Amino acid sequence: MRRLPSLTALRFFEESARHMSFNKSAAALCVTPGAVSRQIRLLEDALGAKLFDRDHKGIRLTRHGAELLACLSQAFDSIERVTRSLSTAQRGARRRLTVSAPPTFATRWLSPRLGSLMDAVPDIDLSVRTDATDDRQCCIRFGYEARADHRSELLFIERHVLVGAMKFAGQSVEALLERLPALHVLHNDTRLTLWPNWLDAAGLPRAFGENGIEFSTLDQAIHAARAGSGLAVVDRNMIADELHDGSLVLLSAVESAGPYGYWLDIAAEYAGSDCVLAFGEWLRGEGGDIWRVGSLA
Structure with a gap:
């Protein structure tokens, strides 16, 4: 080998x-x-x-x-x-691959890597959807358990960290939490438990995260945090570029995991498709050491 x-x-x-x-x-x-x-x-x-x-x-x-x-x-x-x-x-042998993914994942993780995907699987015509389209061959899903009616593979569990704009770097976390709003993310019209989970891990009162501003997507909360509108507890896998360029900074070393993660779901009729298998292989290779892979039948 x-x-x-x-x-x-x-x-x-x-x-x-x-x-x-x-x-x-x-x-x-x-x-x-x-x-x-x-x-x-x-x-x-x-x-x-x-x-x-x-x-x-x-x-x-x-x-x-x-x-x-x-x-x-x-x-x-x-x-x-x-x-x-x-x-x-083989110019006439191109295949269409339709993938659905959550908006934030599609925007912040998948889209910047499409050049790599086209290099790895050059003979596909890709369609990326953020809605639950009926003609999709596979789905990247935000959830906490496998789908019983699909071949579900856990890609990675979220890793939550407290972040804010650069101007807040070096300041007391408790002082920041007392004066700035918490930026919350909704899932199915209910707040995700990002804040209470992180506050528990940090040994801080849950009251710090009770009020604040709610957003429909994680991407919206990230943009608000970059603008200095408040503090956000977000998945660090989705803010690698912001942490690299300094538009967001880690305000604490505390990190909490899960319970949600990202899953690759493949319906049984597409499990043997060459382009679906190639896409899955690319996903695992591209994710590198952030993936916590576990295949679940």
Whole structure:
């Protein structure tokens, strides 16, 4: 069995090295600069070698980075030639994959990674829906248990942290909780238990989270928190870019888990579909170490 680093990370490295810019490579890959930076760090950690020197002027390849780029460029050129010829021969064999996902997951996790998906599964025409469409082949669902009538796979459990705008960094958490509103998220018209669960984990009174502002989606609460309108308890998997660029900051090291998570649900009639299986494989590979995978029949 081959022992290779993440192919996604190698692809991001090669694109960044050709452009000599994380921002330009992010645009070419249809992802965020934060996503590119994370993949480069993962690759450097896996190799145990620094690939770029970074300073206020930008990035430059190290000796190790230049060696890797020369090898990767030849390898990717060869792969591109072969796959292009195969794709041309099979041009009429494209398949449509319809996936439904919660709005926040679709916007904040899935959409920035679609470039990677198209690279991994280039012969699909993808349709992403945020409603429960009847023609979907698989569904990414926010919930706390498997669906008995589907093949349900737990992707990851939410990891809740307290966040706020940068201007609140370093201030007393209790003082902030006393003067700022709690930003709540509704699910089926009922508040999720994010606040009481986090306050319990932090050993703080639940009264801090009783009042505040309610939102229909997590994405709305995140935007309000970025604007300094209040404090939010949110899934850190959905705010990686904000934490990276500093538009949101962790106000406490306390983290609470669950009980909700994200599930991949596949109806029995689509369980053997090539494009559905390829999508599931891509999901597991793209998620890396945040997934807590557990297949449930």
